[in-house]
Amino acid sequence: MSQQDLQAVVSQVRRDIVRMVHAVNSGHPGGSLGCVEFLTTLYFDHMKHEPKAFQMDGKGEDLFFLSNGHISPVMYSILARAGYFNVSELATFRKLNTRLQGHPTTHEGLEGIRIASGSLGQGMSVAIGAAQAKKLNGDDRIVYTLHGDGELQEGQVWEAAMYASAKKVDNLISTVDVNAQQIDGSTDEVLAMGSIQAKFEAFGWHVISVAQGNELDAVKSALIEATAATGHGKPVCILLHTEMGNGVDFMMGTHKWHGVAPNDEQLADALSQNPETLGDY
Amino acid sequence: MKKYTDSGSKDTRSGFGAGLEELGKANENVVALCADLTGSLKMNAFADQNPDRFYQVGIAEANMMGIAAGLTIGGKIPFTGTFANFSTGRVYDQIRQSIAYSGKNVKICASHAGLTLGEDGATHQILEDIGLMKMLPHMVVINPCDYNQTKAATIAIAEYDGPVYLRFGRPKVANFTPADAKFEIGKGDMLTEGTDVTIIATGHLVWEALQAAEALETAGVSAEVIGMATIKPLDEKAILASASKTGCVVTAEEHNRFGGLGESVAQTLVTNNPVPQEFVAVNDSFGESGTPAQLMEKYGLNADAIVAAAQKVIARK
Numbered sequence: 001m002s003q004q005d006l007q008a009v010v011s012q013v014r015r016d017i018v019r020m021v022h023a024v025n026s027g028h029p030g031g032s033l034g035c036v037e038f039l040t041t042l043y044f045d046h047m048k049h050e051p052k053a054f055q056m057d058g059k060g061e062d063l064f065f066l067s068n069g070h071i072s073p074v075m076y077s078i079l080a081r082a083g084y085f086n087v088s089e090l091a092t093f094r095k096l097n098t099r100l101q102g103h104p105t106t107h108e109g110l111e112g113i114r115i116a117s118g119s120l121g122q123g124m125s126v127a128i129g130a131a132q133a134k135k136l137n138g139d140d141r142i143v144y145t146l147h148g149d150g151e152l153q154e155g156q157v158w159e160a161a162m163y164a165s166a167k168k169v170d171n172l173i174s175t176v177d178v179n180a181q182q183i184d185g186s187t188d189e190v191l192a193m194g195s196i197q198a199k200f201e202a203f204g205w206h207v208i209s210v211a212q213g214n215e216l217d218a219v220k221s222a223l224i225e226a227t228a229a230t231g232h233g234k235p236v237c238i239l240l241h242t243e244m245g246n247g248v249d250f251m252m253g254t255h256k257w258h259g260v261a262p263n264d265e266q267l268a269d270a271l272s273q274n275p276e277t278l279g280d281y
Numbered sequence: 282m283k284k285y286t287d288s289g290s291k292d293t294r295s296g297f298g299a300g301l302e303e304l305g306k307a308n309e310n311v312v313a314l315c316a317d318l319t320g321s322l323k324m325n326a327f328a329d330q331n332p333d334r335f336y337q338v339g340i341a342e343a344n345m346m347g348i349a350a351g352l353t354i355g356g357k358i359p360f361t362g363t364f365a366n367f368s369t370g371r372v373y374d375q376i377r378q379s380i381a382y383s384g385k386n387v388k389i390c391a392s393h394a395g396l397t398l399g400e401d402g403a404t405h406q407i408l409e410d411i412g413l414m415k416m417l418p419h420m421v422v423i424n425p426c427d428y429n430q431t432k433a434a435t436i437a438i439a440e441y442d443g444p445v446y447l448r449f450g451r452p453k454v455a456n457f458t459p460a461d462a463k464f465e466i467g468k469g470d471m472l473t474e475g476t477d478v479t480i481i482a483t484g485h486l487v488w489e490a491l492q493a494a495e496a497l498e499t500a501g502v503s504a505e506v507i508g509m510a511t512i513k514p515l516d517e518k519a520i521l522a523s524a525s526k527t528g529c530v531v532t533a534e535e536h537n538r539f540g541g542l543g544e545s546v547a548q549t550l551v552t553n554n555p556v557p558q559e560f561v562a563v564n565d566s567f568g569e570s571g572t573p574a575q576l577m578e579k580y581g582l583n584a585d586a587i588v589a590a591a592q593k594v595i596a597r598k
Contacts, residue, residue, distance in 0.1 A: 057356050065351075106383045114354050116383045119374050125344045126379055129351020129359075136312070136333065137355055156375070159344035167336075 001045045006216050008277035009040045009081060014247045015280060016077035016090055018270040021261040024094040027102070030257035031148060032074035034179050034214070034242040038146070039078045041219045046227075048141060051083035054111035062141045063130055065115055067123020068148035068177070069103040070259070075113075076100050080281070084112035087281040121154025123147065124174055128164055131172045142230055145174040150182030153191050158203070164235040165204030173226045174205075175238040178213070181255035197239055206234045213240035214247075247274055282498055283473045285491050287455035291428035293485075294392040294449050298323025299428075300435025301360060301390075305331045308358065311439055314349055315362045316342045321451075322362035322392050342367045346375035346387070353385040358439055361387065365394035365448055366407035369414060380444050381417040388438050389414075393451045394424070395535035396563070396580055397485060397573040406568035412540020414446040415513045421466060422513040424448040424534075424542075426487035428456040430510060433464035441466055448484065450535075452573045455488040458508075469516035471523075475505035478591045479523040479530045483509045483542045486533040486561065486582060493587035504591060512542050517549045524550060529594040530558045533587050535577075538562035557597035559590040 001009075013036050021027035043049070047062040055061075066075050073093065080087040085099075092098035099108040103118025115126045123145050131143040151157065164172055176196060184190050193199070200207045206229045212218040219240070226236045244258070245251025248270040251262075262270055304311040305327045313327050314336040328335040338345040342363055349359035361368065368391035369376070380387045391410065398406045415422045421443065425431040431449050438445045458470075472487070473494055482490035487508045494504040505523050509516065524530055530550065532543035543560040550556055563580050577583045 057354060059355075063354070115350060115385075116378050119378045122343075122347050122375055122379050125347020125375075126351040126354075128344075129348035130354045131351070132336070132348070133352045133355020133357050136357065139355075156343040156347065159341035160347065163338060163341065163344055163348070166339075 010036050011274045012278040013077045014274040017073040020073045020093040022267045025261045028070040028259050030244040031071040033246050034244045037214050037219050043078050043082045046223045064144045065123045065127045068151050069117030072104050079112035090281040120151040121156040124160035131169050143172050147176050149178045161203045168233050169235050172235045175240050178241045179244040181244045183258050200237045205237045207237045209239045213242035285457040290453040291456045292453050293431040295323050296428035296431030297435050300432040302326040304439050310358050312357045313360045314345050316345050324362050342372045343375045346372045347379050349387045350379040350385045359387050362390050365391035365410045369410040388445045390447045394448045396568045396576040397450050397452045399573045400570050402570040403567040408537040408563050411536050421445040423511050424484040425510045429458045429460050437464035467511045467514045469519035470508035472506040472508050475503035477503045479505045479527045481507045481509050482533040489584045492584035496588050515545050520549050524556050528598050531590045533561035557594050559594040561586050561590050
């Protein structure tokens with residue numbers, strides 16, 4: 001997809017995110033906005049996948065697992081805009097009887113979701129299982145995950161990281177959204193993790209660091225580089241440095257919009273910064 | 282009454298190992314995962330015969346549950362193996378979110394359940410696992426009674442599409458059910474018919490219940506024994522039919538009285554046909570070190586305890 005078309009998706013997805021959380025006065029806009037460029041590139045430019053014919057087993061397709069399930073607004077918008085389900089369903093986000101639960105789930109059969117997430121730290125293990133099943137099935141496609149940096153404080157992530165390199169799960173690309181923020185403040189204030197890159201390298205991963213994680217070009221080259229690094233005996237990690245709240249100026253540079261919805265005025269401000277490109281839901 | 286004989290004591294975990302070995306040959310989608318307890322879980326035969334379908338995950342049970350969930354996405358039928366404590370309490374949230382809520386076809390196979398783990402003591406003797414697992418929506422919970430039934434149940438759960446908790450134990454116990462019986466999930470086994478009291482038992486306590494029924498017969502009491510391997514979904518029909526005949530019930534299990542089989546039976550009775558019930562179970566306590574027989578006696582989980590409970594419940598009719 002052209003840069004211009006990708007940028008159009010980015011703008012629309014940002015609108016979807018702020019409108020969804022505003023409508024129910026709940027949800028997580030900050031981390032969602034920070035990952036728009038990454039997920040747009042992954043779903044609209046990079047992965048081989050079948051939005052119109054969703055199958056749980058995804059044979060012959062690349063698979064994506066969202067481990068930090070609280071950024072469900074961006075996930076739902078991307079899935080809808082990619083064609084997994086009708087964009088009108090975004091209006092049901094977090095409402096009673098919705099398939100778009102507060103955190104993603106398979107429970108209501110939403111196309112594009114293969115595992116529930118929300119309780120943090122579990123997605124990498126699940127992705128490893130899916131990746132190993134692909135190997136058993138002779139399926140050479142790749143399994144992708146996304147994690148928050150604060151999520152790395154969960155011990156299970158490191159159980160999974162140790163296993164993935166020990167067992168040479170080299171059809172796995174795990175991306176960490178390094179926005180350096182979590183609910184109670186910056187990651188350094190809450191629980192400093194030191195060098196995340198050194199930690200993954202010490203665990204035997206091939207690590208690619210992306211300084212400009214909100215630049216479509218940078219994301220695209222990182223995904224191409226990461227894909228080229230698969231199949232060489234090591235799992236691959238992308239450290240994607242992003243800005244929480246990216247694209248909505250008053251939500252940037254702070255952790256305060258982790259789980260807070262904009263009011264009417266703030267919504268108008270946010271929308272004015274991101275033109276409607278593909279039609280609001 | 283119908284009498285049962287021990288065809289040669291065996292451990293239920295070996296029944297699991299034998300069932301898994303058969304599945305390895307019969308179903309290429311069956312895969313197995315173990316958290317550094319392959320020998321204890323008797324998974325060696327499967328691992329040796331199917332090295333590409335066996336995943337040694339090391340001492341990392343949370344990761345094991347997640348990997349198992351992921352393997353189902355590629356159409357595999359994963360069997361996880363570790364001790365009951367590490368299969369449930371340690372990984373409750375992983376099971377809850379990645380397996381149960383996500384509706385994944387994972388078979389959680391748990392050995393060394395209950396007091397009969399013996400000398401290792403309370404850190405390893407989980408008595409709460411049935412409760413933890415049965416509370417999860419749509420989780421099937423099975424606690425077979427002997428080697429033959431554990432083997433049959435292992436084979437049967439591969440045919441069922443959905444999460445299952447299969448609980449078994451460490452020590453050699455009487456092997457008395459038929460070797461060729463097909464296991465049916467959710468169906469109680471009418472082992473011996475009687476008219477004065479219904480004894481509903483699960484796991485290692487089924488053999489004890491049969492011993493108790495023989496002792497009661499000598500004392501002139503006619504006991505009906507139902508083996509209830511599946512705790513969820515519960516065979517309510519069998520329970521209610523028997524309770525309406527005998528008018529009183531004893532439940533027996535190697536588990537805390539809170540959250541176990543007895544509690545599920547009580548719910549069935551009070552909502553349909555309230556009759557007196559007595560509970561042979563651990564009374565809200567942790568276990569401790571000792572031989573299995575010593576522990577079962579100290580905590581009141583043997584034939585003698587079942588006889589006493591039967592006499593008490595009959596008096597309450």
